[in-house]
Amino acid sequence: MRRMIAPALATVLLSIGLSSPAQAQTEIQWWHSMGGALGEWVNDLAKDFNASQKDYKIVPTYKGSYDESMTAAIAAYRAGNAPALLQVFEVGTATMMASHGAIKPVGEVMKEAGIKFDPNEFVPAVAGYYTAPNGQMLSFPFNSSTTVLFYNKDAFKAAGLDPNKPPLTWTEVALDAAKLKAAGSKCPFTTGWQGWTQLESFSTWHNVEFATLDNGFGGPAARLAFNSPLHVRHIENLANMAKQGLFVYKGRGNAPDASLVSGECAMETGSSSLYGIVKRNSSFAFGIAPLPYYHDVPGAPQNTIIGGASLWVMSGHKPAEYKGVAAFLAYLARPDVAAASHQRTGYLPVTKAAYALTDKSGYYKANPGTDIAVEQMIRKTTAKSRGLRLGNYVQIRNIEDEELEQVWAGKKTAKQALDEAVQRGNEQLERFQKLNR
Amino acid sequence: MSVEKRVAFKSRGLPWLLLAPQLAVVGVFFFWPAAQALLQAMQQQDSFGASVVWVGLDNFRALFTDGDYLASLRLSLLFALLVAGSGLALALLLACMAQRVLRGARWYRTLLILPYAVAPAVAGVLWFFMFAPGLGLIAHGLEWLGLDWNPLLNAQHALVLIVVAAVWKQLSYNFLFFLAGLQAIPPSLIEAAAIDGAGPWRRFWTITLPMLSPTSFFLLVINMVYAFFDTFAIVDATTHGGPGKDTAILVYKVYYDGFKAMDLGGSAAQSVVLMAVVIVLTVLQFRFVEKRVNY
Numbered sequence: 001m002r003r004m005i006a007p008a009l010a011t012v013l014l015s016i017g018l019s020s021p022a023q024a025q026t027e028i029q030w031w032h033s034m035g036g037a038l039g040e041w042v043n044d045l046a047k048d049f050n051a052s053q054k055d056y057k058i059v060p061t062y063k064g065s066y067d068e069s070m071t072a073a074i075a076a077y078r079a080g081n082a083p084a085l086l087q088v089f090e091v092g093t094a095t096m097m098a099s100h101g102a103i104k105p106v107g108e109v110m111k112e113a114g115i116k117f118d119p120n121e122f123v124p125a126v127a128g129y130y131t132a133p134n135g136q137m138l139s140f141p142f143n144s145s146t147t148v149l150f151y152n153k154d155a156f157k158a159a160g161l162d163p164n165k166p167p168l169t170w171t172e173v174a175l176d177a178a179k180l181k182a183a184g185s186k187c188p189f190t191t192g193w194q195g196w197t198q199l200e201s202f203s204t205w206h207n208v209e210f211a212t213l214d215n216g217f218g219g220p221a222a223r224l225a226f227n228s229p230l231h232v233r234h235i236e237n238l239a240n241m242a243k244q245g246l247f248v249y250k251g252r253g254n255a256p257d258a259s260l261v262s263g264e265c266a267m268e269t270g271s272s273s274l275y276g277i278v279k280r281n282s283s284f285a286f287g288i289a290p291l292p293y294y295h296d297v298p299g300a301p302q303n304t305i306i307g308g309a310s311l312w313v314m315s316g317h318k319p320a321e322y323k324g325v326a327a328f329l330a331y332l333a334r335p336d337v338a339a340a341s342h343q344r345t346g347y348l349p350v351t352k353a354a355y356a357l358t359d360k361s362g363y364y365k366a367n368p369g370t371d372i373a374v375e376q377m378i379r380k381t382t383a384k385s386r387g388l389r390l391g392n393y394v395q396i397r398n399i400e401d402e403e404l405e406q407v408w409a410g411k412k413t414a415k416q417a418l419d420e421a422v423q424r425g426n427e428q429l430e431r432f433q434k435l436n437r
Numbered sequence: 438m439s440v441e442k443r444v445a446f447k448s449r450g451l452p453w454l455l456l457a458p459q460l461a462v463v464g465v466f467f468f469w470p471a472a473q474a475l476l477q478a479m480q481q482q483d484s485f486g487a488s489v490v491w492v493g494l495d496n497f498r499a500l501f502t503d504g505d506y507l508a509s510l511r512l513s514l515l516f517a518l519l520v521a522g523s524g525l526a527l528a529l530l531l532a533c534m535a536q537r538v539l540r541g542a543r544w545y546r547t548l549l550i551l552p553y554a555v556a557p558a559v560a561g562v563l564w565f566f567m568f569a570p571g572l573g574l575i576a577h578g579l580e581w582l583g584l585d586w587n588p589l590l591n592a593q594h595a596l597v598l599i600v601v602a603a604v605w606k607q608l609s610y611n612f613l614f615f616l617a618g619l620q621a622i623p624p625s626l627i628e629a630a631a632i633d634g635a636g637p638w639r640r641f642w643t644i645t646l647p648m649l650s651p652t653s654f655f656l657l658v659i660n661m662v663y664a665f666f667d668t669f670a671i672v673d674a675t676t677h678g679g680p681g682k683d684t685a686i687l688v689y690k691v692y693y694d695g696f697k698a699m700d701l702g703g704s705a706a707q708s709v710v711l712m713a714v715v716i717v718l719t720v721l722q723f724r725f726v727e728k729r730v731n732y
Contacts, residue, residue, distance in 0.1 A: 067697050074699065078486050095699070100487035186571075251589050252677055264571055395698045405680040409590040431700075435483045435490060 391432030528611030561674030
């Protein structure tokens with residue numbers, strides 16, 4: 001026992017000794033879900049900010065995957081020790097908004113700290129997702145991606161296709177996939193995040209309603225609407241492709257990414273943040289193209305929808321901490337910092353200035369394809385394309401997965417599955433509405 | 438004539454004091470959470486616990502009017518039977534074989550016990566990779582045999598995948614108990630039967646198996662409980678309940694709704710139902726199966 005006490009005592013003494021000069025500093029806890037290379041990015045951001053001033057110290061902590069860190073933060077909030085700053089994925093946005101005072105809007109934090117903060121400086125389709133109806137920014141758009149098409153240029157060449165002419169419409173996707181299959185490809189096309197790419201982003205890209213009341217921005221009475229004729233047509237089209245072996249289902253979430261990187265699948269619609277991974281791990285030339293669309297739909301293409309996460313400020317902390325949070329967020333939004341983050345990670349630039357700066361530096365010319373995602377987003381959004389604000393969305397995503405799988409397996413028609421998904425999703429929305437009147 | 442031996446405590450307090458640690462553990466880790474689950478099952482609350490609405494039996498009503506939930510109940514029963522049935526049969530086979538091994542018996546036994554040290558999620562991922570179409574060793578083998586293996590879209594394949602992973606994970610535990618049970622059978626009984634001319638097969642059915650019945654019964658109960666409660670991590674790591682909801686067993690739904698979707702009320706109601714199902718099953722096993730056990 002005594003052998004254990006001595007080192008423990010030494011550690012305590014040492015930590016007191018080490019922390020004493022930092023006592024004037026205000027420590028700010030930041031919980032995030034960025035592992036691996038992205039975790040290094042987060043740590044570097046904190047380190048650089050801490051080195052740039054001496055009043056505040058950002059302490060980033062990795063808390064597991066998005067849903068794990070959100071669950072952890074909610075449990076911590078209930079126990080009265082939530083972090084000041086929390087990274088939450090876009091799917092959790094409505095839950096955070098409806099949290100009855102558990103959060104402090106970012107707009108308010110900035111105003112109280114006396115820092116100039118203009119939501120109009122942010123990329124509209126990104127900021128819109130996290131803005132309240134009164135124009136106040138609720139959370140800080142930290143890492144956003146969107147849906148694009150990745151394709152294997154070598155496979156295109158082998159199938160006699162022009163590697164510099166990716167398919168732009170769904171008709172072309174099917175045609176190219178048929179040629180790829182004829183050339184021996186076992187998986188001409190697949191999709192990651194099927195609910196996000198084929199239903200959500202599909203809706204905004206074609207400027208059709210995903211849910212009523214401006215996709216939920218108009219209040220919790222919104223109900224799902226993704227069983228429209230256009231949606232049914234698209235899912236039917238994919239189901240036909242699946243039957244012919246042109247579209248091969250490779251699982252939920254980002255599970256299909258591996259089959260693109262390994263070269264098994266020649267095309268994949270997925271998250272633009274896949275760029276870094278494909279670039280590092282694939283042994284073939286690849287290209288990035290905009291998300292395909294139906295050219296006969298008026299208003300298409302509009303803009304795609306974001307994925308990724310934002311930073312929420314939790315309530316119940318000291319004023320000094322909020323000042324520090326405000327300073328840190330202002331630092332993250334600085335054009336040079338935001339541009340460096342964008343180029344390092346493949347996430348979208350947070351502000352328009354960061355985009356302009358990256359453009360001016362010649363980065364997009366040197367890395368062709370990296371601008372596709374930005375161009376899909378940097379447009380004026382409509383009421384139907386601004387984003388989604390729906391409660392219990394984690395469950396609804398799961399329902400989308402379950403019902404779509406029934407279509408790919410040939411157990412349900414597109415119409416049946418989408419109707420069922422809408423009905424089951426609406427039950428979730430009703431539950432949410434009941435609790436968050 | 439035997440004298441009944443009874444220990445009498447002089448004070449009333451002492452027995453309770455001696456029981457206190459055990460009672461405290463059971464109270465804190467079993468009765469208190471169970472009571473909380475019952476309470477939460479009658480409520481609906483938002484994720485942050487700011488608004489709690491008393492809904493009475495609404496959560497339960499929602500469950501039983503949901504056709505999917507009843508399908509999940511049937512699926513869980515099937516899953517538990519498959520896991521317990523094939524798990525016990527396989528473990529018994531391996532234990533009988535390990536018992537007969539003369540050289541290197543320890544090595545075999547150690548290797549067979551190893552999977553027990555593996556976390557369920559790891560076991561899930563392991564089998565997921567071996568069975569992953571296009572990647573896995575077993576998947577390649579199945580394709581080579583001409584089977585169109587696709588657990589992502591074929592419900593039966595997905596069920597096979599989680600049953601295999603769950604059985605493998607529990608195999609060591611079953612194996613250990615069977616091996617201990619086999620070693621406790623007096624060799625003289627078997628030898629006597631052999632001298633009377635009973636072959637190995639006959640000896641197994643008429644001597645070994647009846648002698649093992651207490652062990653088998655114990656393992657049956659434990660394996661059912663395991664299949665009902667302990668397998669959510671395997672499902673979460675392999676199929677996520679898919680394709681569709683075809684592998685969404687009850688305990689996975691409890692886990693998913695509570696910890697991923699943060700619907701605490703709905704999840705609590707499901708866990709109460711699950712608890713009731715397992716209690717009923719255990720009682721049934723004790724009433725009907727135990728009658729055939731000779732201690």
